[in-house]
Amino acid sequence: MPWGRACRRSAAEATSGKAEPLDNVEIARALAEVADVLEIQGGDLYRIRAYRNAVRTIEIQTRPLARMVAEGAPLTVLPAIGKEMAGHIRELVTTGTLAFRDSLLAEVPRTLVEVMRLPGVGPKKARKLWDELHVGSIDELEAAARDGRVAALAGFGEKTQAKILSGIEEDRQRTGRFLLAEAERFVEPLVGYLSECPQLERLEVAGSYRRRCETVGDIDLLATARDAAPVMARLLAYPQIDQVLMAGDTRSTITLGNGLQVDLRVVPPDCYGAALLYFTGSKEHNVKLRRRAVERGLRISEYGAFRLADGAGGGGEDGGVWIAGREEADVYATVGLAWIPPELREDHGEIEAAAAGSLPRLIEVGDMRGDLQMHSTWSDGRNTLEEMVAGCAAHGYEYMAITDHSKALAMVNGLDARRLKLQWLEIDAIRARHPEIHLLRAMEIDILADGTLDLEDEMLAGLDLVMVSIHSRFELPAEQQTARVLRALEHPQVNILAHPTGRKINRRKPIALDVEAVLARAAELGVAVEINASPARLDLKDTHAMLARELGCRIVISTDAHRIAELGTMRYGVDQARRAGLEPRHVLNTLSYPEFLHAIARPAAAARRR
């Protein structure tokens, strides 16, 4: 097959003079390297951040900066690009290199940055490892740690050495998958860019992205077009391409600057539905679907559904007669199934449910009537309480809870009883000014190491909503951690257990917790559990949320927004709820305000049993 050839732009080509000018990916990478080395050198934090902000801007530009430079367009109109950055960009475009970056890299190797990212190692320790052991990469660090050279360094010790080794181990096991939200940040501009191609008819992102998995490995784009060539040409001209791995007539594979691999296939309209089904997966879902087809004398592939001649086996030279494939629903219909929402396609019982006509009416963002976790400038939020209220009102919510941190989180200016009372005064005033939304007095209260709460009981009684969560002592053994959480749930004032496992996807493992025991007890006590919609948390995760539903838990979805813009992350929580098969009736904050207040209250019987 004429899949084309892989090609890679090398730095040598870029600097050879006859090559094309640097593209956005290379420009962003050069500035990121500056930020990395400045960090190791202990440079000014705000200066480092300025470079990182510039990188973020460049990463999502769909216009080539080189063209802007060539046309003399002002670069400083772009956010986070000032005089200095504009100068760097012009230098990179016109000379292919950046003297400032090169001078920084003369002092430390760029692989030292990976060393700095290990847990327990920061800029200072990375620098010391380089200066004293000449360790400049993860591999070199592993070797040094194995012969005990790391522990012998001043400022290091046996435990640090062991932590480094386990950190390297974890780093190696990391999946290389991207957070869904992070992938989205790169995919949405690409989809918008491709959509401007006049020959393009339909375009959809398939794969785990479409199933709304919490992380995605790569991106599968599926398109139909009368003529595939202009669509492929437009993809290959995308300014954010890092490498072209494959460039064929109907299929191309590229990587973007952040390493995300993107596959584009152009298929004929007659098999678009079948191909979308095939490339959306999951594999397990497809396998079961194909088996169901075989039972009915059919064959389903990415090209369509085919009726096999009597006695014909699957996969033979006679592929059967094409009977469907234009739309996904047509293909499902051939095996007697209703169309199944992508989020459910994990072979978790959705095919049986579709066959029985009992697919859930999945929850949607539009069902949400309130947001129940967010922070303001009273603790670590970036917007004032009133700004958050206005933000929630703009989202059309009927109610909201402001949940600043409690005093145990001193570093985020957590509230003690005195400041909480002051906040209540402000809440009273804001309630008067914002009759359009019900503002609940709430708090995200730390569960202390022994399972007690970080707020006095008499203050708890003054809250409309008590949310509890863990922000410390993540490493407790399972038995102790579970007992800690269970003790907190038993407190009769507690309404919601927030981000129950405390995980940060790709960054922090969940706490050792008997999730089933906690969910079961929460269900008995009438304590709701949260699906935290923050893209890096998504906690409860999909399977835990499914378990919560099965156990009869009350469930809420909230954003944990620390600024107005993050109120929009509700959709990621809803995505996970959909993957768990949740309907609006399973989620308390789809209820009207009076119904919600009634539903969130702890049943008296449960409180008495304490």
Add this chain to the structure above:
DNA sequence: GCCGTTTTCGGCCCGACTGTTTTCAGTCG
């Protein structure tokens, strides 16, 4: 280093806690 102000510079998260080490980097939200 950028931004926004109301044009020449201050704000931009940061500061208590932990573990390891013996003075401080890393962590947490």
